[in-house]
Amino acid sequence: MESIGIIVAFWALAVTTVGAALGVLVSRNLLHAIFFLITSFLGMAGLFITLSADFIAAAQVLIYAGAISVLLVFAMMLTPLASRDNANSLYLAPGALAGLGLAAIVGFVAVDTPWAELAGSTLAERSFPDTVRTIGAQLIGRYVLAFELASVLLLFALIGAVVLVHDRAAERGAAAAAEEAGTGPREEAT
Amino acid sequence: MRDILGHSLNFQYELLLPEIIIAITATLVVGADAFRNELRLGRRILPWLSVIGLVAALVVSLLWIDTQRNFARLITIDNYTTFFRVLFTATAIVVIVGSHEYVERHIGHIGEFYALILLSTVGAIYMAAARDLLTAYVAIEVLSFSLYVAVSLARNDPRSGEAALKYTLLGGVASAMLLYGLSLLYGVAGSTQYTEISGALAAGTGGMTLPLILGLVLIVAGLGFKASAVPFHMYTPDAYEGAPLPITAYISATSKAAVLALFLRWFSGPLLPALPDWQWMVALIAVLTMGLGNLVALQQRNIKRLLAYSSIGQVGYMLMAITTVSVVSASALLLHIGGYLVTNLAVFMAVIAFYNRTGTEEISGFRGLAQTNPYLALVITAGMFSLGGMPLLAGFLTKFILFTAAADGGFLWLATFAVIMSTVSLYYYLQVIKQMYLYQPDGDARRWRLSPTGYLTTAVLLAGTVVLGVYATPLYTLADRATRVLFV
Numbered sequence: 001m002e003s004i005g006i007i008v009a010f011w012a013l014a015v016t017t018v019g020a021a022l023g024v025l026v027s028r029n030l031l032h033a034i035f036f037l038i039t040s041f042l043g044m045a046g047l048f049i050t051l052s053a054d055f056i057a058a059a060q061v062l063i064y065a066g067a068i069s070v071l072l073v074f075a076m077m078l079t080p081l082a083s084r085d086n087a088n089s090l091y092l093a094p095g096a097l098a099g100l101g102l103a104a105i106v107g108f109v110a111v112d113t114p115w116a117e118l119a120g121s122t123l124a125e126r127s128f129p130d131t132v133r134t135i136g137a138q139l140i141g142r143y144v145l146a147f148e149l150a151s152v153l154l155l156f157a158l159i160g161a162v163v164l165v166h167d168r169a170a171e172r173g174a175a176a177a178a179e180e181a182g183t184g185p186r187e188e189a190t
Numbered sequence: 191m192r193d194i195l196g197h198s199l200n201f202q203y204e205l206l207l208p209e210i211i212i213a214i215t216a217t218l219v220v221g222a223d224a225f226r227n228e229l230r231l232g233r234r235i236l237p238w239l240s241v242i243g244l245v246a247a248l249v250v251s252l253l254w255i256d257t258q259r260n261f262a263r264l265i266t267i268d269n270y271t272t273f274f275r276v277l278f279t280a281t282a283i284v285v286i287v288g289s290h291e292y293v294e295r296h297i298g299h300i301g302e303f304y305a306l307i308l309l310s311t312v313g314a315i316y317m318a319a320a321r322d323l324l325t326a327y328v329a330i331e332v333l334s335f336s337l338y339v340a341v342s343l344a345r346n347d348p349r350s351g352e353a354a355l356k357y358t359l360l361g362g363v364a365s366a367m368l369l370y371g372l373s374l375l376y377g378v379a380g381s382t383q384y385t386e387i388s389g390a391l392a393a394g395t396g397g398m399t400l401p402l403i404l405g406l407v408l409i410v411a412g413l414g415f416k417a418s419a420v421p422f423h424m425y426t427p428d429a430y431e432g433a434p435l436p437i438t439a440y441i442s443a444t445s446k447a448a449v450l451a452l453f454l455r456w457f458s459g460p461l462l463p464a465l466p467d468w469q470w471m472v473a474l475i476a477v478l479t480m481g482l483g484n485l486v487a488l489q490q491r492n493i494k495r496l497l498a499y500s501s502i503g504q505v506g507y508m509l510m511a512i513t514t515v516s517v518v519s520a521s522a523l524l525l526h527i528g529g530y531l532v533t534n535l536a537v538f539m540a541v542i543a544f545y546n547r548t549g550t551e552e553i554s555g556f557r558g559l560a561q562t563n564p565y566l567a568l569v570i571t572a573g574m575f576s577l578g579g580m581p582l583l584a585g586f587l588t589k590f591i592l593f594t595a596a597a598d599g600g601f602l603w604l605a606t607f608a609v610i611m612s613t614v615s616l617y618y619y620l621q622v623i624k625q626m627y628l629y630q631p632d633g634d635a636r637r638w639r640l641s642p643t644g645y646l647t648t649a650v651l652l653a654g655t656v657v658l659g660v661y662a663t664p665l666y667t668l669a670d671r672a673t674r675v676l677f678v
Binding site: 114115141 | 213298302306309328331332354380
């Protein structure tokens, strides 16, 4: 972090990200909260760019700011009573206190530590042309196992999501209809 | 292929064969369930298919006894891995065989039930086998995600959805804490590889003690949640109560053993150089877990909640072995995990058989079981006594070795506390036994029989409980061989 541009960008993005995140908590209207969340996601993507992590920044915009926020809006609009007040404030004071305490600890540790980071000439020697190629090669090369494991995980997360929202009344109705037709497999005799 | 530090990487996929078999079986089970009508498959095909896959995986995993190899420096195949491969596949087999009748009656999505058990077994194995923080994390998530969904599978039980929601939300927070702790550890050690981390920490952290401690706090909290250690246990009783019984059994067995396996792998390997920084944390959590788990169990009326708190207490004993990490306490821990799994599954399989007949989970419902089904009462009694640590049963011997190891490791006060709490635990185990033997049955006093698979699983587990209590040398030898590779 040498050049003035990066420093200005960092602080601007940091303020955007944290401010928007606070907005998510403070806003009473769920839709406003979602828009604050999107702003926070975009600020985060900007922070990734200042770290030369272009692929992660793009993924952040596409997946979080794009897909997930659209999903959230849909979920909110399709849920009855979603527009009611989004929180009670019973634990506001202890929650804020605990949050501030935690932030203070983490902040102190992060600032106080002499991190072994690249700086000065060693940083300048590294070139970061693009990270997509490297990440892609690592994912299906070096870390192929974690990649495969994650893909199995996602498959079953998908199945799990279907199972969770599956309308059981409809299933029972279908089973009863199938039984009437004489093809109900789950009800066959032992 | 070489990694960034110049280590050569081998991609011998045959080393992963057991997990590949299990994962393929899981997808086959889902597929067979989806097309059951079209293919005209009987309803018993799914448990059969699952068990065949698991047995194949178990047999294949025996190929690598006494080898020391790794897959791309991400997964280690050594005796420790083999021990847990066998343990977890065997647990899954027992749960599936012992619960298929329950599943047909009380589970809404049968194919998904078996597939999720299979998949979570893969996650559990990789938690014990990983040698890279990220792989371990993905494995934890595979296990957790499968269980989040599995908890919600009970049909017509509103508690199930509530349990799943609590488990998922709190589990997500715990995962986030763990991940943040791991990122701090990476910042300090500069690598995600266990071997590199242990080297970096042994060489000194260079003024980075604070982030290391913060990272350790978060890691212990995250793992403590997954193992349901106090004070991160809040979700456990609700999740146990709401989940279908076989899933409760599975969580209390595989999920706990997997987290303890990961705990041991981390704290005896990469994190061992930081021993002074984390020993007190784990000791503190162990004391709280033993104390609160056993004391709150005294007031439970529901058998699932009782077993939930009892399993929390058991985790406290196991964490004690982590505190005094050494070759002796590590093998004692593995022995205790083995004994606990056998005993706990015996109790759960008996409770499942009981539930299939009576449909009640209340402890008072066990009234007069000694008259209506003396065999089942015997199994539950043996299991409860073993969990409480009565001599001649598995629980006594494994606890004895575990407590001795802790006392020898310089934590006599911890071992003393464990003995006291173990005595307390006998009280609530005896409550269940009292209901079965000292009271008359409430309504129907006719004798009833278990199903053949019910007899099979409970008999095998009962035999295991008794044999381990008298002659545990073979298991102890295996545990010893498995843990030798941890301390090199």
